[in-house]
Amino acid sequence: MIRNINLWVTDGYISIPDGNSIYIWGYTDAAGKRAQVPGPRIVVNQGDVVNISITNTLPEATSVVFPGQSGVTADTGSGPQPAGPKYDGGGNLVSLTDFADYPGNPGGNPPTITYTFTAHRPGTFIYESGTNPHKQVQMGLYGAIIVRPSDYDPAVPAKKTAYGENTHTEFDREYLVVVSEIDPVLHQAVEQGKDYKIRDFLPRYWTMNGRSAPDTMNSDNAGYMPNQPYGAMIMAEPDEKVLIRYAGGGIENHPLHPHGNHTRIVALDGSLLKNGTEDLSYKKFTVLVGAGQTYDQVFTWSGLGYNPSNPIPTVMPNLRNLGVGDAGWTMWSGSPYLGEKGDVPVGVTSFNQVGEYHFMVHSHEEMQITNWGEFPGGMMTMIAIFPTGTLGDAGTIEGLG
Ligand SMILES: [Cu+2]
Structure with missing residues (x-):
């Protein structure tokens, strides 16, 4: 199948829970829309020919690289050519791949370019800027591509997989979490056209799907964050296979872990292990x-098990471990049994909607779970285990393509 995907490269603003508003560069899927972070999800099938056209409206050249894809071609109007690094007349590298110029550059490339590749193998992949990536990727020019295996069939459990039948990558639900970081001084310098030295790079915000906690736990397409459309809350029912696709969208590395659970790593960089x-x-x-x-990792929660008549005596956690706090932050239903609600401590005005369990998922570099020094925040979200039969059966990621 041929997939034609059009992206515009433009600017916009995202919001941070401390009240700050950050100028960004990013991708969007329609002319005239503000940029979003991360870029639109692209979901295609193994074997598809994928045409991705970008139209640049930024004040400088930009490009897209597709790590993990082979045989990428670029077409700036005179036919597809193998995509490759570009140098200026003095032999200096100006872009890791063919680029779209900024609009109106006399003698430059057109502001539109089309990249084409065949999605040869299934997996999770990044797409991101290959031009001044230390600046442009940091500004928000990154996104993720999911390639479904050629035998993918969400209606057949054995074929609802990340890497194909018999690869032990079956899943019931899947989530995509693209992590990154933000140095607000860099973003402000770009907005105001000022100089910025990348050696001064100092992130103050850390994001999952372009959001900092607690916004990570809000729903997809939350209306007050129009340019951060993807939530990062991981939700599942007991015994379900949950596929989590992590992607590193920024320029730094981030150690992530879920509390209370190990995950099984099934693939790295789109390669099945x-x-x-x-x-x-x-x-x-x-x-x-x-x-x-x-x-790519798969995990299954089968902890205490939900059974309203469970006779196993369960010790109530110490009060200090109940995770109660300000309204909206409470992660304790008052009962140690999944799906049950009990008494909560005096003064607590909110508790889990259906008696679900929550486990934190966060960066283990503790500074990264703050919003400019204020804890909690940043690169942190929750895994929520819901009682059987309460979540509905959605559970696959959709995107452009
Ligand atoms: Cu931890």
Whole structure:
């Protein structure tokens, strides 16, 4: 199948829970819309020919690289050519790949370019700027591509997989979490056309799907964050196979872990972990998501089990471990049983909607779970385990393509 995807490269603003508003560069899927972070999700099938056209409205040249895709061509109007690094007349590298110029540059490339590749293998991949990437990727020019295996069929459990039938990558629900970081001084310098030295790079915000906690836990397409459309809350029911696709969208590495659970890492950088027929997937607690890297992992929660008549005596956690706090932050239903609600401490005015469990997922570099020094925030979200039958059966990611 041929997939034609059009992206515009433009600017916009995102919001941070401390009240700050950050100028960004990013991708969007329609002319005249503000940029979003991360870029629109692209979901295609193995074997598809993928045409991605970008139209540049920024004041400088930009491009897209597709790590993990082979045989990428670029077409600036005179036919497709193999995409490759570009140099100026003095032999200096100006872009890691063919680029779209800024509009109106006399003698420059056109502001539109089309990249084409065949999605040869399934997996999770990054797309991001290949021009001044230390600046442009940091400004928000990154997104993720999901390639479904050629035998993918969400209606057949054995074929609802990340990497194909018999690869032990079946899933019931999937989530995509693209992590990054923001130095507001860089973003302000770009907005005001001022100089910025990348050696001064000092992030103050850390994001999952372009959002900092607690906004990470809000729903997709929350109306007050129009340019941060993707939530990062991971929700599942007991015994479900949950596929989490991590992607490193920024320029730094981030160690992530879920509390209370290990995950099974099934693929790195869109490559299934196997040797011949030997399954090389492994369980891990903390994974270091490198810049530009992707990790696919599967986890299943089968903890205490939900059974209203469960006779096993459960010790109530110490009050200090109940996670009660300000309204809206309470992660304790008052009962240790999944799906049950009990008494909550005096003064607590909110508790779990259906008696669900929450486990934190966060960067283990503790500074990264703040919003400019204020805890909690940043690169942090929750895994929420809902009682069986309460979540509905959506659970696959959709996108352009
Ligand atoms: Cu932790």
